[in-house]
Amino acid sequence: MTVKATPIGAGAGSLNATPGMTLRPTSLDELQTALADTTRTHPRLLIAANGTAADWGGRPEPMDASVDVTGLSGVLVYNPADMTMAVRAGTPLAVVQDELSKNRQRVAFDAARVARGATLGGLLATADGGPSRQCFGILRDLVIGVTVVLADGTVARSGGHVIKNVAGYDLAKLFHGSFGTLGVVAEVVLRLHPQPRTEATVEIPGTAEEAFAAAGRIVGSALDATALEWVHDEDAGSRLLVRLEGTPDGVTERVVTATALADGRARTLGGEAADAAWRSVAAVADGTDGDTVLRVGSLPSEGPRLVGLIAAVAADSKVDVAVSSTIAAGVHTVRLRGGDRGAHDQVLRALRPVVGAPCTVHRRDGLGPDTSSWVAPPPAAPLMRAIKQQFDPQGRLGNGRFAPWLTAPGPREKKTS
């Protein structure tokens, strides 16, 4: 293990500028030791990897040390015939995909920040996802086993190497979206999918409302689209991107059907145009300096109204809006750009009463320093607190994430006190 006395900020994002020690374990044993041996010397720890989501989930409080998990890297077990792979959680998913492509397999997951080096542990802990959530879900649906290390150094596994498995509680689910507040994800076991023999992208221009209707027809026609993403940005306007995968003949047939369902407005994108279209989807989620990026969940049928509302509020504040919606699932990634000072905060404030809890801030360049990364607590926030209390009673890990949900007493505590 390497131990460096460098500012944590380097890898962990600009929000945490507290100087301190960085622990860089390179094995499960070292990670276990790093946590167990620092309970007194460095009581508060920040877990970080490649920093692709360092400012998601709330501003980290000052820490005594940072645990850099990028040293926990590499494939542990790969069973191509079983279509499972165990990987150290600090491994970038892009590296895993390269390895898998040799056997024409893949992790069916396409969050934008994978291209920027996001690790499996980070992607799990932040509950990220991409357009393929329409068909394959997100990592909660693809991780079949997990090894975690708790704040006191306890190593725990759940799940395993088989896809069908109901023995014990599923800790991978619990750690999904935990933002490093319950423990460190050390290893994950992934279920794999075959790479499609061929794929095609159909583009259907139209508003969110039209896209929702078209997506409904496509789903209803059982075309098994692996992505149905409505994109709106300044460059290309508004359009629904339909990704179809399968055998060459099957895809050709389904492209014809999808096109017919779109009343002649659809066109099939060639290789380069298709790549560019999907890059524009990733660009919404990534944002750039100065942008604010939010992800909002809604009932799918509410999506178009929500998108309209965001557009209206943003226009009032002279903010440019780009949106990427997994339209049939009700997941909308919203990028705010430009506008008056404080305008992004204004948009978020306007959204608050409408969207409720399922709104997360993924880039906050345009938000004021005091603006919370969370809009409203979910009904189960008291349960989250009770679980945090059990898993990390000393409050060692990820302090500041989810603020103020994990610290403020809720109705459950009030009732019993």
Next chain:
Amino acid sequence: MTPLRLRTEFIKVVGADGVVDDPLELRTYECDGLTGYRVVPALVLLPRDAAAVAAAVRICAREGVPFVARGAGTGLSGGALPVADGIVISLQRLRSIIEVDPVNRRAIVEPGVTNLDITRAAAPHGLYFAPDPSSQQVCTIGGNVAENSGGAHCLKYGFTVHHIHEIDVVLPDGSITTLGGDSPHQPGYDLLGAFVGSEGTLGVVTRITVKLLPRPASVQTLVADFPSVEQAGDTVTAIIAAGIIPAAVEMMDTLAIEAVEAAVTAGYTLGTAAALIVELDGPADEVAVHLEEVQQLCRDHGTTALNLAASADERAKIWKGRKAAFAAVGRISPNYFVQDGVVPRTRLAEALTRIGTLADEAGLRVANVFHAGDGNLHPLVLYSEANGEHERAEHLSKSIAELCVDLGGSLSGEHGIGMDKACSMPRQFTESDLATMALLRTAYDPAGICNPGKLLPTPRLCGERPGPHHPHPLESAGLIERM
């Protein structure tokens, strides 16, 4: 206070007709589908709505009375086994389908609705609920959520956990919360995912929003006979390796086929060593291409007969036989245990050979029915109670589950741990794994009143785990010795 003394208070909450205390009636709740374990509860409550469930649980929490939630009682691991001096909360009266929303492809239902009734309600919209456990005609969605039920089609479509958007849960302190939400993007820990499959130990689900899928455009089902289970197993691996994900891949061995044919005459070939059922679904062109490939792979691996279902009726007949297999075994054996374990798909043949050896050693017969696509075995251990074979059969059944763990698999693929396998959990998990799982349980249920004794091993039920060997003082002194 004992539950009986709380009877009046429970009556206030669920009504006089909602409290069962007649000893004879109580006995109908003494076990679930795992009939080897029986405990008569002190009381059974039949609430009509979530508020009544919550009120009843609040009384239990105040008085420290253990409670067990129960749906149709079809579970096979004793997850709904009552606790002595505890109460059973039956969800049978919460059985309305609140809403079917075809636009958003979901339905809101109460926990006592049966799995198949959800699909029936969705059918007019061309939709269905994908998880299809063999007991789907009677098992309830509340039980499916508790057990994370699978079925024959989860190879392609996943388990119950992949088909639930949101649930309302009465927590062990009697408060009600909501887990999950309208979309898959939810903030915080995935508590919905952690709840599904928690076997009734984290709370009682009172309202469920399920995902509905459109019926596939095309379905093809074929049965391929093989001269050995190894060849059938290798065919499964080859199909998956070809990049084909069938909707279902099931296998039955000679003995299972014999039982099925005796019971329902489904058209399986008597005497064949293994029958493979492969179902492909999806867009028609896609299915046609894959069907050709699957048939070729079957031939490459020495199939002796290929039988393609020519109609929906023929397909239904194949499935009727497969789904009747457990019960059908009753035709060829007076008693049997249904086992449920998982091995990595590539180790199927090895697992079956070793199960055969274990069965020979025990002098008992084992019929094999399994979800071959995901390595989920359901060995049926045949025995005769009258001939005093019970204990031997139980031991064999347990050995088979533990063999699955040794082969890199799991103690359970879909039936759950419950009471049945709680004491085997240390075989699959370390002490710190189990202690960490216990942390989750404690966060929900600090008083330990919600389905206690299930899922995790307890010293009371499983005995103290043997610690490291310490020589007896007399041994150390050289006065005695061990062989």
